[in-house]
Amino acid sequence: MSKIELQATENLKSAITAAMRSGMEKGLLPKAEIPDFIVEVPADLSHGDRAANAAMISAKAFHMAPRKIAETIKQELDLGGTYFDRCEIAGPGFMNFFFGPRFYVDVVKEVLAAGPLYGRSNWGKKEKVMVEYVSANPTGPMHMGNARGGALGDCLASVLDAAGFDVTREFYVNDAGNQILKFGHSLGARYLQIYKGEDAVEFPEDGYHGDDIKDRAAEFAKVNGDKYVDVSAEEREKALVDYALPRNITKMKADLEKYRIVYDSWFLESTLHNDGELDEAIQILKDRGMTYEKDGALWYRATANGAEKDEVLVRGNGTPTYFAADIAYHRNKFLKRGFQRVIDVWGADHHGHVARMKGAMDAIGLDGSKLDVILIQLVRLVRGGEVVRMSKRTGKAIGLADLLDEVPVDAARFYFNLREATSQMDFDLDLAVKQDSQNPVYYVQYAHARICSLLKNLAADGIQPRKCTDEELALLTAPEEKDLIRHLSICTSEIIASARDYDPARMMRYLITLATLFHKFYTACRVKGEGKSLTAARLDLCMAAKTVLNNILSMFKITAPESM
């Protein structure tokens, strides 16, 4: 658990508050409530390491000019218990603070002491949170939306874990309901076509037209021969679904594992139908007066929770809708399994579903505000500056498996997390495989490889990293060294911010900046061949940078190569 940077800010805040109180007691400032001011990292670092707006924000309450207030605070300020050793007043009344040498020494020591745990915190207080993502339809292969959702959901789960949440990753398998019937019809038609000819059997208009359906039907025929040709459609389709579905799910698991996504649980929708939870959920809504019957269907009074129109729970033909199952599913997450917070990663096309799911949670007696939905915007694949829709090889839409054939997993995971979920993005296939500085994946990995190479080089001369004394670490005073250390220090708060905003892309930006600062340090400061103490101190700094690079890359399941 890293504390120094958070502590530095907190202590400074207390010191400023104390200075204002002292000013009031001496009659230098009017006795008034101290407004809630902030201490932040200034946009322009040349201004200082931290900036406080205390003077400006108090101007109204104190009826004093901000600069005058700032002067008084500065005069009364005791920085003794903080990591700061200097304060400057600037602009309209900003107070800028500068770290003293002890800060830099302590950060390097802290990173090295914490090692793989550096950056982790208890911010989430072990709250039980579920991240559900991908949850692709098991009737066919996964598409690009699943690829982006997979990278984002998986990395978000990691970020939450690092920020101190108790995280469970889940895949919801839609192995029941309408689309499974459709799946069965499609398989049935393809199976019969094998024995009766393509023209003799009509393929359902709304069926799944993909080749994967043909392939599964053919596999099934190879195993079972024609013995399902003359049985009832129901029996035939059940046998086909029972054969194909587990194989599709196994294939999805395999594809996702290639993508380095491993779930804690695969939740089958069918269990909700089979164990009565679905009926239970519908019954509760009935009991609460949230339903009515119309045109032979059972409706949910969504309009009671502000929705524009009501929704069907059970169709006229007696089968429940996806929506009904989803209510039961989310009730299961919250109530049966005790998740305190549930995050769903969905495609942007589901956005109409968000408000009514939250409303339904309230309607069923749970708290809809504990359900957060991240809507992933569209991905366009681009090659040679042009949008590509179809795979050249298969002629079909490019899927997750196709993408991973073409692009390294490292690049895919990196790229999909480079942008916020809410922004539409272009995935440049040319860039993702390019092995040069245009490609941020390599840029970051190169920083790690450079450190490893440096270590090898020094080891050949018999120099190993060792624990430096405070005096030795205090030699790290070059601007490039201080910039790098300062960036290392904010790792924990960046992870927390990332978790708070559900924005793993923030960590990718942190990582790129970290690489930049290391490369600058590397160019400006030599490690090898300096004095013994300075070499040792710089080596420690390299180890600290390597540690943080490693921690974040492994958090995102991107490899950190020893050499490139």
Place this chain on the structure above:
RNA sequence: GUCUUCGUAGCUCAGUUGGAUAGAGCGACCGCCUCCUAAGCGGUAGGCCGGCGGUUCGAAUCCGCCCGAGGACACCA
């Protein structure tokens, strides 16, 4: 039409609950390896923050209207 995500450098995007001269990467141009990986570093050029109003000491950020792009509005999932 209603809802929703957006609009910032040539391109792709940052910009943290309103703050200091609006940033980065790529692309363009110019430099830097007798020295730990040049997959790197430095420099130059490039902006009416979509537009118009409003709130504020202060707006890329908040509010309203307009313009433009993507997505959603099923007894589908």
